[in-house]
Amino acid sequence: MxxxxxxxxxxxxxxxxxxxxxxxxxxxxxxxxxxxxxxxxxxxxxxxxxxxxxxxxxxxxxxxxxxxxxxxxxxxxxxxxxxxxxxxxxxxxxxxxxxxxxxxxxxxxxxxxxxxxGGRIGNRVQHLPQFRVVGEFEMPLGQIAPAQLYAHMARRHMEIYGTTSEQLGEIAVTIRQHALLNDNAIMTKPMTLDDHQNSRIISDPLRLNDCCLESxxxxxxxxxxxxxxKDMAQTPIYVMGIAEGHPDSPSTITQRPDMTTLGTAKAAPVAFEMAGVKHSEIDVAEIYDCFSYIVLCQLEDLGFCKKGEGGAFVQDGRIRLGGELPVNTHGGLLSQAHMIGLNHVVELVKQLRGQAGRAQVQDAEIGLVTGYGDMGDGAVAILRR
The missing domain is CATH 3.40.47.10 (Thiolase/Chalcone synthase)
Structure with a gap:
């Protein structure tokens, strides 16, 4: 190949x-x-x-x-x-x-x-080709919006690995802190872990502050x-590795053999091998964050930690600016805006150009960005200046 x-x-x-x-x-x-x-x-x-x-x-x-x-x-x-x-x-x-x-x-x-x-996520998901199975068999039971679809995955992860709502909250709070450094972010109010825990349940175990914005x-x-x-106005940011992957049972989440694994797990090894880099060389990561749980699951599927260890991985400031792996330095879909993840790519390019302002990761040279599709499709790109 x-x-x-x-x-x-x-x-x-x-x-x-x-x-x-x-x-x-x-x-x-x-x-x-x-x-x-x-x-x-x-x-x-x-x-x-x-x-x-x-x-x-x-x-x-x-x-x-x-x-x-x-x-x-x-x-x-x-x-x-x-x-x-x-x-x-x-x-x-x-x-x-x-x-x-x-x-x-x-x-x-x-x-x-x-x-x-017409632009709302719930309406859009229902018109996707892969939604036919869900539409026929699960929508009559109340499976309509993304939060309801992904709540199963999050709850399954909790039951198997002991992941907690507080660990999901750590992700949401961290990304909100990063959004406060971004003048082009919708969410401008600080959020504490208590705020997260006191926000209302949308679809158990996902709370309001676990869910991305409509924007x-x-x-x-x-x-x-x-x-x-080579001869253009800006420093080119080269795509060193890129791949997409589709989950098993791609048309419905509840029928797949492992509800805690996404298509990201198939894409990540291809992208890393193509780029010729190690996980330890990634300076900054922009992880698709339609829900806080999806960030945790992708970190596992990307190989930054083992399956089931995502909850512990995101604690103790590891994914904050200044931490081992700064994540979603712009505020992501959770706190900046929902642009189908293209704002994640824009932010990574800014980081690698050195143009990320107050959220700049010092000496960022190699970065990773992901995409996550509605029933679990995954895409990974590794960029380098």
């Missing part, structure tokens, strides 16, 4: 303001973020010859041709893996630029998930070939 290591780089990033009521369409938010990413890369819209819109969004490649007047769009695709779609899109973009199909591929996300009913905003990145990235 060939390798994509170092064959593509992220050369531009862009974000809008994140809010709960933008008053704008998701298309408008995507266009703003995309123009910012294009400018950041030192390009013009006419340089974009590839685009990968979000598969279950309401904007398609033709919208970018119309709005930007793209004269030569040669590559478009979609990657319908829910929250793992962004990194699957990066993988597809690298394939395209590496083989010469395109030179600069735009990957945009735009959401009005807080103010627009409005847009984010975008540009993926360019390694060769072209």
């Amino acid at each position: 060939g390798t994509l290591s170092g064959n593509g780089a992220i050369t531009g990033i862009g974000e809008t303001e994140y809010s709960r009521n933008s008053g704008r369409s998701s298309t408008a938010l995507q266009m703003e973020a995309s123009l910012k990413a294009i400018s950041d890369a030192g390009l013009s819209p006419k340089d974009i010859d590839g685009v990968i819109p979000y598969a279950t969004g309401d904007t398609v490649a033709e919208d970018f041709i119309t709005n930007f007047g793209l004269p030569d769009l040669r590559f478009s695709a979609t990657t319908p893996l829910g929250g793992a779609s962004v990194l699957a899109s990066v993988q597809a973009a690298i394939c395209a630029v590496d083989c010469g199909v395109a030179n600069h591929v735009l990957i945009p996300i735009g959401r009005n998930g807080a103010s627009g009913v 409005d905003g847009g984010a975008a990145i540009i993926v360019s070939s390694a060769e072209r990235s």
Whole structure:
């Protein structure tokens, strides 16, 4: 099998303001973020010859041709893996630029998930192809929203390994602390472990503060070939390892043989081998955090600790800034905004460029970012400056 290591780089990033009521369409938010990413890369819209819109969004490649007047769009695709779609899109973009199909591929996300009913996560999940089994057999019993789907996994982990709600709270509190350092984060109020424990149950054992935000905003990145990235405006951030993985029983969580293992467990070894790095070399990690439990589970599946040891791993400041493995330095989906994880990629690029402001991890050179799809699809990328 060939390798994509170092064959593509992220050369531009862009974000809008994140809010709960933008008053704008998701298309408008995507266009703003995309123009910012294009400018950041030192390009013009006419340089974009590839685009990968979000598969279950309401904007398609033709919208970018119309709005930007793209004269030569040669590559478009979609990657319908829910929250793992962004990194699957990066993988597809690298394939395209590496083989010469395109030179600069735009990957945009735009959401009005807080103010627009159509953008809400519960509605989106129910229209995913893999939701058919759940829709037929589990929805009539109340399995409708993501919190209800993932609560089974979290409770199973607790029953087998003794994981506690307080350990999930440590994740939520840490990520909120990081959000307070970010001027573009929705959640600006400090949170204590007591606050977490006193927040209401949404779907046992998941509490309100274990759950990600619904939010409005847009984010975008540009993926360019390694060769072209050398002469662009920003320091290129190279993709050294990238992979996706799908869980056993991919269409329903409750029927799989191991409810505590995600597709991440299949993707991680491939990404690490491709990158040629060890876990100890990762300076910063941006972990998809639709729910606090999913962060804990991914840390195990990534190999930072053994299965069942995630609860102990996140304690004692290990995942905080200044700790052994700073996690979600921007505030993540839990406290910054829900941009299907593209804001995680933007933050990692900032960290590796040295542009992360008050949340900057000193001398960050190698970082990891994950994506997590709705029934357990996993994607992992290891980036390097």
